[in-house]
Amino acid sequence: MQHEALRVAVLGPGGVGGLLAALLARAGNSVLVLAAETTARAITEHGIEVESSRFGNFLARPDAAVRLEGHVDACLITVKATQLNEALERVPADVVGDALVVPFLNGIDHVDVLRRTFPSENVAAATIRIEVARIEPGLVRHASPFAAVEISTAVARPERVERLASQLRATGLDVRVRDDETAMLWDKLVLLAPIALLTTHERANVGVVRTRRHDDAVAAISEVAATARAEGAAIDTEAVLQIFDSIPDSMESSMQRDQAAGRPLELDAIGGTVVRRAARAGVPVPVTARLVEELRQRK
Ligand SMILES: NC(=O)c1ccc[n+]([C@@H]2O[C@H](COP(=O)([O-])OP(=O)(O)OC[C@H]3O[C@@H](n4cnc5c(N)ncnc54)[C@H](OP(=O)(O)O)[C@@H]3O)[C@@H](O)[C@H]2O)c1
Known part of the structure; x- marks a missing residue:
């Protein structure tokens, strides 16, 4: 079933975040990337250019800002683990509110960090199997063909996870929803x-x-x-x-x-x-x- 378009924030528009933001924007979702001043300005001015053997070469034009100010349905967390604490200052918990928070970082510990920062039941753990690089702010290169996402319903409500999964699937990603987070x-x-x-x-x-x-x-x-x-x-x-x-x-x-x-x-x-x-x-x-x-x- 195709769900309605979402308002999605993406914290850290690098390799993973830039590609997800661009794919979601191309598919008709309202996307806001959150980044440091120079990166946010570059993306506001030039958009995000994607070079991908699987998804094609295209330019997407998400909005960009240094801090989340308004309501979104979902907030994807795509910074590196070493950048997480500092980056979270751009997405204050009171503004994120009831949005679904979905981290794509490698590792495990960040899930607990996010569950201490946001309402625990709003955080849906996820993984992404992909090889994508941020060449410069607003330019991402995805060379190998695989691009597979898994999102867990173990804690977050399944229908909320399915809504996001459906939009990600519609971009052409392989998406699997699992109930076994660990x-x-x-x-x-x-x-x-x-x-x-x-x-x-x-x-x-x-x-x-x-x-x-x-x-x-x-x-x-x-x-x-x-x-x-x-x-x-x-x-x-x-x-x-x-x-x-x-x-x-x-x-x-x-x-x-x-x-x-x-x-x-x-x-x-x-x-x-x-x-x-x-x-x-x-x-x-x-x-x-x-x-x-x-x-x-x-x-
Ligand atoms: N790349 C892959 O193929 C891949 C595959 C699977 C999993 N992962 C995992 O996904 C996560 C992200 O990796 P990545 O390769 O996408 O990293 P990346 O290309 O380095 O992207 C990180 C992004 O976060 C931004 N950032 C850093 N500090 C920030 C802050 N304080 N506020 C806002 N934005 C900030 C960076 O901004 P600037 O652009 O301004 O530097 C950059 O755009 C990692 O945990 C990685 O292990 C990556």
């Missing part, structure tokens, strides 16, 4: 964390990691899967290892690219959280802990 978040992290940690540690792509660090990769995947299971997510380690073996050699992680560019790493959100959660559950994760610690020292 498993949904771990499904993503169980492969992402080992790949991000190892490609960043090795300063090399997945192909090189698979050759040089195969034992560490198997160990890290097994450790993260055991931690996920301790939190109630039914993760099949063998299935994850098979996916790991089938990833193209050339794949790089965004943490690896952030390191190469000298940007802050989402190390705590992606790796630190596994180590903390494992310790809490009494699961030994020596390889993951060593990778996180060595990357922390390197910063």
Whole structure:
């Protein structure tokens, strides 16, 4: 069923946020991106240009501002974990009001941060599997064909989640609504964390990691899967290892690219959280802990 158009705010119009904002605006939704002054001005003046093999090349013209001032139906959170606290000042809880808050950050801990900031039942956890980069303010490049979103109804009311899911689906994204939030978040992290940690540690792509660090990769995947299971997510380690073996050699992680560019790493959100959660559950994760610690020292 096609739902009516929504008013959507997007906090952080970078790779993920810029693409989602542009797709939702092109599909007829009223979109407001929230960004720092220079980025907001660039998008007001020039719009968001998308270059995508899947969605085509197009220009979208969402509104842009530095702070949310009026009512929206949904607020998508698309900054990096390292930017979250500062960025949230642009979306005061009293203005966000009863809007659905949907974060697309990698990791898990941000969901609790948002549930402490906004009414808990308005926060719907989500994941996105995509490879998209912000080239400059207002220009995003989406090169690989996959673009899949999952949103959970575990806490937020299903009909509200479905309304947003329907609009996202109408843009051409693959969208799945799930009721198992914990498993949904771990499904993503169980492969992402080992790949991000190892490609960043090795300063090399997945192909090189698979050759040089195969034992560490198997160990890290097994450790993260055991931690996920301790939190109630039914993760099949063998299935994850098979996916790991089938990833193209050339794949790089965004943490690896952030390191190469000298940007802050989402190390705590992606790796630190596994180590903390494992310790809490009494699961030994020596390889993951060593990778996180060595990357922390390197910063
Ligand atoms: N990119 C991917 O392919 C991908 C895939 C799956 C998941 N993710 C996850 O999605 C999240 C976002 O990643 P990304 O790659 O889209 O990051 P990104 O391209 O760096 O975009 C982040 C955006 O947030 C903005 N921002 C930073 N601080 C802000 C603040 N205080 N107020 C408002 N806006 C602020 C940045 O603004 P400026 O433009 O002004 O710098 C930028 O537009 C991360 O957790 C990442 O792990 C990314």
